[in-house]
Amino acid sequence: MAYAFLKGHGTENDFVLLPDATGSVHGDLDADRVRALCDRRAGIGGDGVLRVIRSAAAGIDSDAEWFMDYRNADGSIAEMCGNGTRVFAQFLRESGADTSDRITIATRAGDKTLTFDGVEWTVDLGEAELLGETKVGVDAHTWPAQHISMGNPHAVAFVDSLDPDGPVGRLLDPPDRDEALYPEGVNVEFVVHVGEEHVAMRVHERGVGETRSCGTGAGAVGVAAMVSDGAARGSTYVVDVPGGRLRVTWTEAGRVLLTGPAVVVASGETDL
Numbered sequence: 437m438a439y440a441f442l443k444g445h446g447t448e449n450d451f452v453l454l455p456d457a458t459g460s461v462h463g464d465l466d467a468d469r470v471r472a473l474c475d476r477r478a479g480i481g482g483d484g485v486l487r488v489i490r491s492a493a494a495g496i497d498s499d500a501e502w503f504m505d506y507r508n509a510d511g512s513i514a515e516m517c518g519n520g521t522r523v524f525a526q527f528l529r530e531s532g533a534d535t536s537d538r539i540t541i542a543t544r545a546g547d548k549t550l551t552f553d554g555v556e557w558t559v560d561l562g563e564a565e566l567l568g569e570t571k572v573g574v575d576a577h578t579w580p581a582q583h584i585s586m587g588n589p590h591a592v593a594f595v596d597s598l599d600p601d602g603p604v605g606r607l608l609d610p611p612d613r614d615e616a617l618y619p620e621g622v623n624v625e626f627v628v629h630v631g632e633e634h635v636a637m638r639v640h641e642r643g644v645g646e647t648r649s650c651g652t653g654a655g656a657v658g659v660a661a662m663v664s665d666g667a668a669r670g671s672t673y674v675v676d677v678p679g680g681r682l683r684v685t686w687t688e689a690g691r692v693l694l695t696g697p698a699v700v701v702a703s704g705e706t707d708l
């Protein structure tokens with residue numbers, strides 16, 4: 437049976453969107469279907485799936501009307517997706533489901549409020565949890581890393597270079613991690629300073645592989661960079677990702693705000 441899909445991205449972190457207001461189209465949305473949709477050769481292609489479902493239909497206890505049911509490309513379920521929230525809000529806007537400039541959506545990591553300035557979306561990711569030091573590795577190289585939760589787990593490592601021909605490499609496999617700390621995997625960000633209040637990162641996402649951007653990862657990186665620089669609360673850092681540019685503000689109140697673009701690029705029907 438054919439069903440509707442859309443394709444969108446935020447700084448080239450790309451998603452297949454599945455409108456399913458009442459949950460009647462996709463039921464439990466099994467992992468096989470997610471993998472088929474995200475397959476870049478035999479499917480539509482994406483780093484993940486965003487099912488757009490009413491919170492009530494998804495059994496989510498929230499005052500937010502819509503629930504972002506996010507799945508990684510390998511079919512696994514993750515708590516949050518920062519870039520996904522912006523694309524989700526842009527879809528609500530374009531579809532007419534919610535055209536306001538301030539939208540709260542439900543996620544597995546709680547409700548997230550987004551604001552639209554006419555060009556970009558800012559999502560309040562909530563408070564970062566700084567959980568101490570760990571380490572990550574690629575082949576023979578290991579780096580100290582900051583264990584940070586943005587609702588989902590991150591390990592942020594400052595490195596000398598992001599060059600794929602250098603020690604960080606091509607990130608074809610998940611970096612080595614502390615398996616006891618991250619039994620279900622972790623999103624690993626490699627970061628360099630490129631200027632004042634300006635960093636660049638590459639990321640290997642849990643359940644996906646290397647992606648062109650990760651919004652919660654950029655939030656974790658921004659916070660880690662501000663801590664390492666001793667930056668004042670209220671600072672905003674530019675975080676460059678392979679797919680574009682994001683901005684991260686760590687407010688006086690300790691909330692992490694992520695600003696960046698979101699676009700819906702295609703729509704159609706599929707029976708995948």
Ligand SMILES: N[C@@H](CCC[C@H](N)C(=O)O)C(=O)O
Pocket residue numbers: 449508513514515516517518519520588589623641642643644649650651652653
């Ligand atoms: N790309 C996302 C993060 C998606 C979830 C992640 N792979 C995980 O498993 O935690 C983002 O923009 O935050």
